Amino acid sequence: MDCKSPCHKLARELKAAIDARMKGEQVTEIGHRGRNMSFAEVNLNQLISYYNQTRAGCPDAMADPELIAVAPVDQPFVTRGRPAVYLGKSTV
Numbered sequence: 001m002d003c004k005s006p007c008h009k010l011a012r013e014l015k016a017a018i019d020a021r022m023k024g025e026q027v028t029e030i031g032h033r034g035r036n037m038s039f040a041e042v043n044l045n046q047l048i049s050y051y052n053q054t055r056a057g058c059p060d061a062m063a064d065p066e067l068i069a070v071a072p073v074d075q076p077f078v079t080r081g082r083p084a085v086y087l088g089k090s091t092v
Contacts (some may be wrong), residue, residue, distance in 0.1 A: 006033065008057035011067055014051040018070060021047065045072045 021044055048070045055061045055069065 003056065004060040007054060008060035008064065011051065011055045011058055012060035012064070014047070014054060015070075018044070018047055018051055045051055048072055 010037070052069055055067055061067050
């Protein structure tokens with residue numbers, strides 16, 4: 001799909017950068033209207049937030065079926081099993 005506006009192009013570049021970061025590829029920087037952002041130094045959740053804001057403010061990007069909203073990456077969680085059960089005589 002052709003980029004119809006500068007914000008649409010920026011949203012596509014940000015989505016490509018997010019995909020590259022999620023796959024572990026090195027992404028260096030992106031520029032738009034004199035602004036440069038180095039993605040190696042940007043937290044992934046901040047990058048996703050910037051992408052979602054850019055996408056939401058651009059009608060062309062919202063109409064692009066390839067540019068879906070990206071949910072923030074949550075911290076992994078660990079589940080524990082049931083509490084330990086001690087068999088035998090209590091010493092208390």
